[in-house]
Amino acid sequence: MLNLSLPLRLALNALLNSILAYGLDAFFPQYITIFGGAGAFVIIGSLLTLMNFFLRPLLKIVTFPLHLLFTLFTTIFVNVFFLFVVYQIALKMDPNIIAVTITGGTTGWLTIGLSIGIANWVMKHVL
Numbered sequence: 001m002l003n004l005s006l007p008l009r010l011a012l013n014a015l016l017n018s019i020l021a022y023g024l025d026a027f028f029p030q031y032i033t034i035f036g037g038a039g040a041f042v043i044i045g046s047l048l049t050l051m052n053f054f055l056r057p058l059l060k061i062v063t064f065p066l067h068l069l070f071t072l073f074t075t076i077f078v079n080v081f082f083l084f085v086v087y088q089i090a091l092k093m094d095p096n097i098i099a100v101t102i103t104g105g106t107t108g109w110l111t112i113g114l115s116i117g118i119a120n121w122v123m124k125h126v127l
Contacts (some may be wrong), residue, residue, distance in 0.1 A: 004126055009127050010049060017052075018045025020119045025110055031108035036098040044097050051107045052120060055082070079120070080113035 003014065021044040025034045034040050059078050060067070067074040083102070090100040102108055 004127065010053065012127060013123055014042075014046050014049040016045070016119075016123050017048040018042050018115065020048070021045050024115055027051065028108075028111060028115070031056070031102060031104040033101045033103075034098070035100075036096075040098040040108050043093070044086055044090070044100070045118075047089055048082065048116065048120075051082050053083060055085070075117055076110065076114055079117035080109055083113045083116060 002009075013099060019042045021041045024032050027040075034044065036043075056078070059081070063074045063078060064075075087100055087102060090098050102112060104111070
């Protein structure tokens with residue numbers, strides 16, 4: 001684990017989440033499509049970073065009883081919820097700046113949510 005200051009860790013996390021958004025768009029085009037170029041990836045990466053910083057601790061408290069019984073299920077649920085929040089925020093933005101579509105039904109949502117979860121777990125342990 002690197003010993004970085006909080007602002008630097010947040011900036012690096014936002015950069016890595018932006019790269020993650022690009023990677024998901026490139027490697028899972030059957031499930032997620034992001035329009036809007038580099039700006040859209042930066043917006044999504046920033047939203048994921050902010051949610052990890054502010055919303056994840058709250059969700060850990062709320063889902064703690066479930067987490068004790070169903071660790072994997074709870075982890076996947078939290079990440080799919082993050083994806084849903086990002087999707088809803090992106091829908092409210094100007095479609096000329098950013099547009100996100102998630103296809104593939106439950107499989108698409110679970111695949112992208114699990115990918116985000118694994119990537120965030122790696123980032124948490126590296127940063």
